Amino acid sequence: MNVDTMLSTNEVPPSTIQVMKRYLAVNAKHNPVLVSTILFSLLTSAVLSVMTQCLHAMIDDYGATGTIVNMQTAILLLSLALLIPSQYLQQFLGIKYGGLCDRTMRDKTFAIMSQIDMQTLDSQRMGDILSRANSDLGQINATLQNYYAVRLPQQIIGLAAFIVSLLISWQLTLFSLAIVPVIALLQMKISAPLTRFALQWQQAAGESLSIANNLMGGYEIAKAYNLGSNLRHRYDAAVDRAADSGMNANRATLLLSPLGRIMFFLPQIIICGFGVYLASIHHITSGGVMSVIILSVFIGNPIGDFSSVLTDFKTARGCASRVFELWDLPLEPTDGTERKPGGDAIIFDNVEFSYPDKPAVINGLSFSISRGEHIALVGGSGSGKSTAIKLLMALYRKNGGEISLFGNAVEAWSTDALREYISYVGQDTYLFAGSIWDNVAMGNRGASDENIQAAIDAALLNEMDVKREIGERGLRLSGGQRQRVAIARAMLKDAPLLLLDEPTSALDTQAEALVTEALRRLMQGRTTIIIAHRLSALRNIDRIVCMQDGRIAESGTHEQLMMLQGVYYRLYKSQEADL
Template sequence: MNSSTLYLRLLRYVKPHSRLFAIAIVSMVVMALTEPALPALLQPLLDEGFVQQNPDIIKIIPLLLLLVMLIKGIAMIISTTCLAKVATQVVTDLRQAMFEKILSLPTTAFDNISAGILLSKVTYDVSRVMAASTESLVVIIRDSLTVLGLLAWMFYLNWKLTLIVFLVAPVVVVTMRIVSKRLRGMNILTQDAMGNMTRILEETISGHKLVKIFGGQPYEKNRFSLACTAVLNATVKSQTISAISIAIVQMLTAIVLALIIYIAAQEAQSAAITVGGFVSLFTAMGMMFTPIKHLTKVNEQLQQGLAAAQSIFTLIDQASEQDSGTQVLPRLVGKIDFQQLNFTYQENTSNALHDLSLTINAGETIALVGASGSGKTTLANLIPRFYTITQGQILLDGLNINELPLANLRENIALVSQEVVLFNDTVAANIAYGAMANTPREKIIAAAKAAHAMEFIEKMPNGLETIIGERGVKLSGGQRQRLAIARALLKDAPILIFDEATSALDTQSERHVQDSLDYLKRGRTTIIIAHRLSTIAQADRIIVMDKGRIVEMGTHAQLLVLQGTYAMLYRVQEQIDVL
């Protein structure tokens, strides 16, 4: 995406706030027009006030100067306030657009990009876009008008001398074009380095216990130091390139000014220009230094913003989850048919699931068993369409899941994952999450009781209103799982996917979780991803998987009699439990 396309797209986010932006622009125009007023007032003050001793001029000029500064101050206040409002709103709109996109991204997108990179885009990249979308535009408009106004006054005073200024223009244009390309590339490198640094920071914070227990502090320090150094190097290179370009432009400007001063002095000797005219011309030239410096500096700011905009729009333009289903069902019965199912992850060449066919009757409890990587979780993740099936189909109550809108499909599925997801909110808000937020308090309490969670909730300082910390850090593993089960109970969906993770719990917590699960699966089609085989002995059927295929199927007793894969796994786990 080229610079002009990026910038025009950025300006679309300014368009909803065009009224405020227009007020800011008009105020900046007024500010720019006041700049040539100072040298314009100097000429009559010197020629008529000091040289000709005109008392009226001596009285009027100071008053006019105060009036000009008052107008400039008011215009500055208005433009700054309006611009701050527009710039902040543009950043807010971009962040909301990015967050909405993140919410709609398919699961594969999160498999391919870290949380730290996404955090960097939403925080760091957007703040840099502010400079490109508003601040740089302000500089371009205000300082360009200031330069034009000063040049106009200089032309009025002496057009021959002023023409010399344009000698430097072609050189400045060529310099800025060369520098722009370099700055754009360096700013992209800076953003990538910043994203990598944020990723390392996020990983270290979230894994701080692992870092401590395995003595990972030196390793993490080194990783973070290298990432910071990469940011430093990219930033310094960018600043150096910008400084060189500014120095070149300023040197060219100084050469032109020196030439003009020399010629003007020669003309003053021949009375071709008055003292007031010379001072006014020289003042106007001196006043051009600041806006020219701003205009040369704005290129760096603009390229930073455009590089950030490219990163942001790359995220916003990512494809959302495919949601073309039109057949809405109020509530599923719960029959699931897997028909000749094949699935391959994007980054892999081999299938994770191979020609898998299976029928799960409504209300049946199925346990998926197998070694790590056998396809258990993959199979469960295809039901709510977290991933798109490569070949074959899944039918729910005889209807292809692709024909159901995602919201309708997922409102019929409850999920209790292996890694329980809880938010830094109240206990009640974590149970009645999302679409259930307005659930009456008595129903939340009933779900918590059914999940055997009220016994520890009632002991908390504020009961259901207790803040549980980030990811439920203030709770034990068993308590977190019981809250997740209470959430699933409150949803009351006909299909339950339970990624059982009781092996890391103590005996009492495991018993509580198992009792909660027994209550939860009543009257529901339940798929349990089993990690501890002793907990799924009562399942209606146990599906044994290996390398993406179903290798055995039956009840706990039937599979033990077969003396196959399941019996071997069960014996191995018994030996581990004994140890």
């Protein structure tokens, strides 16, 4: 399947059985907890069966002897003492199993997301992937956790109660089953108004929240066009509707609560009435009637919950389809091995690359870089400069030709080992939530405090409070400050190959001066490839490689290329004209 459509197909979602099988397979290491949950559910069922039989015999014996102090009473009390810890362990282990599975599923999802092939990832919508990893996965976990922790034990207990009830009186048992769907239908009819009022309240509350969000999100526009009064009237109307719906819902709740309690006891009353009839014709004893009534509660729970289980599993199936598609995305290759640097720094030999179903971006690209050399890749938009760097970092895989790094083909390297020898500073610097210190320390997690501070000083960040929180993506820092943090991170990593992808293109003149000085310090002693936006900054670069249509158009120093009056000359003159 084409990666462009892999996460957007409308294929039939996996069946419930397929979802359960894959869920159990992923969480196989937690099977002992699941088995323990089932065993304690069976124990609880057995204890309830014994208690029911004892209650049955005790009531019948009381009618014959007038006393309840007998062996049946003692067994009933002992069973009750055993039921409490059995139910506790059944519920505790069920919840534990659900929690362990949730953690395993989320760990697996994050591990897969961190290893997805970059070329595949570029063709996806990040919001959709995050939705699959968060809300869809959460829905699956919530459904299956609830099933294994609550509903499966209820089904086991219900089945055991049904068998015991049949042994006591099959007529009364089948009668009790027959009235369950009738009662359930009545409950749905009675609760329908409450559901409608609750929906109206949610809609009105959502509308009021949306209006408030419009006010705060477009505050300047609201002020400029004097929309405050209009928005206030709309907000007041929405709040009034929400209040009316809430009052209607509360009124309906007060009226329906007694009916709900009646509907809870009504099945037992009806069963009791039919049981009395059966007892009058000697088809069942008084103790048997009471036992079947008690057992009917345990039988009715899973039956009454059946439609809800089906609905939840139907939703989980759709979510599982989306999560499994995410799990099945192509991952980065793992067939490389640990390598040691040797030979020339970098060689591109007739390299070809194109994105799926797109024209070639890299077309016969060939050049080499010696150790310690500083070169610049320049060219117009779409000439393949950034793609070449991504191929070098093994983020993309070439279609043809050879790329070698330090004497070894890129494919021969373990991707983790390869990237240990590369430092990267891009145009759109990404910083993680935390402090400047935290972000710099990510360059080398084993670095000492002295080395981290030295990198901060070398990147000209020593005038800042490096322990202060910088916000999501470093939004509390200026563009130049973010770039210097990225440079400090690269300095701390101290890799022999440095890749710079237009690190100063989005900066003003003052910030660019500071970043340029930090970059000069970073480049010392390192093989460097820089993609430059401002060609005037390349006068001191060892060599400039000018790309056009995915291949080398010309190569040389700034002075040599200017004398050629070719592609580089025209790019340089066009920038001068724009100043």
